[in-house]
Amino acid sequence: MARKLLLEHINVPGINTFDVYRQKGGYRAVEKALKTLTPDEVVEEVKKSGLRGRGGAGFPTGMKWSFLAKPEGVARYLVCNADESEPGTFKDRYLMTHIPHALIEGMIVSSFALGANTSYIYVRGEMMPQIRILEKAIAEAKHAGFLGKNILGTGYDLELYVQPGGGAYICGEETALLESLEGKRGNPRIKPPFPAIAGLYGCPTVVNNVESIAATVPIINDGGDEYAKIGIGRSTGTKLISASGNLVRPGVYEIDLGLPVEEFIYSDEYCGGIANGKRLKATVAGGSSVPILPANLTLKLANGEPRLMSYESLSEGGFATGSMMGSGGFIAFDEDQCIVRNTWNFARFYHHESCGQCSPCREGTGWMEKVLHRIEYGHGKMSDIDLLVDVSKKIEGNTICPLGDAAAWPVASAIRHFRDEFEWHVKEPIKCLDTNYGLANYAEPIAKAEVTTGN
């Protein structure tokens, strides 16, 4: 049984209220940090913990914090990225819905560490219910003296606000988020300067994911060294995984990093196997932007060793045979799913969400969507498959922000691993409309064949 650091009390009735959260040991990290540690000591603990950003890029949080510029007399900001819109990812919404005070507590500790006196939680606008939940939690914390002026008599002031977005995936990209928070269109900025130097209102700013910020609470409570003992190698601590697709028990799971992928998919403690007694065809391990892998490469590395849920193991083999941890959005496809159709769906998503600033992304995503649509609907040509690879290569690395890459990788990887399925669509233009190609490279049948129906 894995240790739970973030979700330990998830099933306690009333844990969404200040009083119950406090009874369960909540806000101890704020007391400890503000009363017994200096801001630099908090940063040091986070560095020691080895925590890596949970928003997608996996950049070490403590290191990011130490890059923050501190010019005299200039405000500094902490902005929490709660835009969660990467397809397959739903852990932040889950955390905010059920344990909002974990985020508020983390925001106070982190803002203190960075010397921020005003902080914002940028929540995607569609999460209006979560915005209300957070606003209530903030009011409760303020009432109890954990926010506002002179917190706990320590002389530290912090105001915390929730900012709604307007519905745009690109606002999850941190500089687009800052533009949006300034009341503008979500067009990513050209970097440098990085937000650590010139972020919100031109001031030094740190942008961190909801889960990264919540993780600072157990790190401060138990110490960075304790946190670093969990996990494997440079993948320390626990991670929230959003599991979706054709699983017996989809949902949000907190795992110790390093858990074997096979155990995550098939054990009853986690996803409980593939739904309806079917077999696994493929997975997207870290949200729609990361490369798709066929089942055999999901469970095992190219050399036959088991693949683990860790930053290193998931990317083992590079793009040839690996994928990425990303945001931890784990999507499972059963044998009845069509890879071409899903690739088209994702391409449509990225085309819809491209902000339109760079032509490779704006034009390339539209082009890929169109070509994939025609292959899916039986109008494709053999040359279209290489055309897709060509377009994806021309987007990758040639854009202002990583959305271009995020659009290119799913297409390139689907063709890399499932080319026969794309070719079959071209060769069988009628049949492909109502028949399924089925399994391409599936894993050895898994011992546990019978499947419980969840509930």
Next chain:
Amino acid sequence: MLKVEQQQPVEFSSALKEKFDEIISRYPKGKHKSALLPMLHEVQAELGWLSPDAMDKVAAYLDIQNIEVYEVASFYSMYFLKPQGKYVLEVCRTGPCCLVGAEKLMNHIEQNLGVKEGEVTPDGLFSWRGVECLAACGYGPVLQIGPEYTFYENLNEQKVDELIQDLRKK
């Protein structure tokens, strides 16, 4: 492109203006443009959509150019630039939800309501559209209904029919 629909003069209530001022107070002096997105949500919650006149009045309230409001309103997917049904059913149409039946559900809604995506039913009560991943992929198919974005998970055809019926009776 921003298409100018019917112009009806808009008057913001004093309650709404109070809300505007509270929002503006969240930002440092001189950075009040940050209030734009939350203010547009408030206006849309009250009026159902963002008419050009409403947007111009928001611009005047924030002392910014009208175009600064239009470019924001037209960029983000949540803002409606034309009138909608009283209830807008927004169904997630992204990959993970499609693995568990979102496309079938959208076809079913189209049949039930008898209008195409983006159109309004003759009684003015409903419109529907597909939207992108709503961060609930493990509980799909899902849909939401503004202005409070009430959320419905693990849907099927029967549950959607019941939901529509309940809303009709309201």
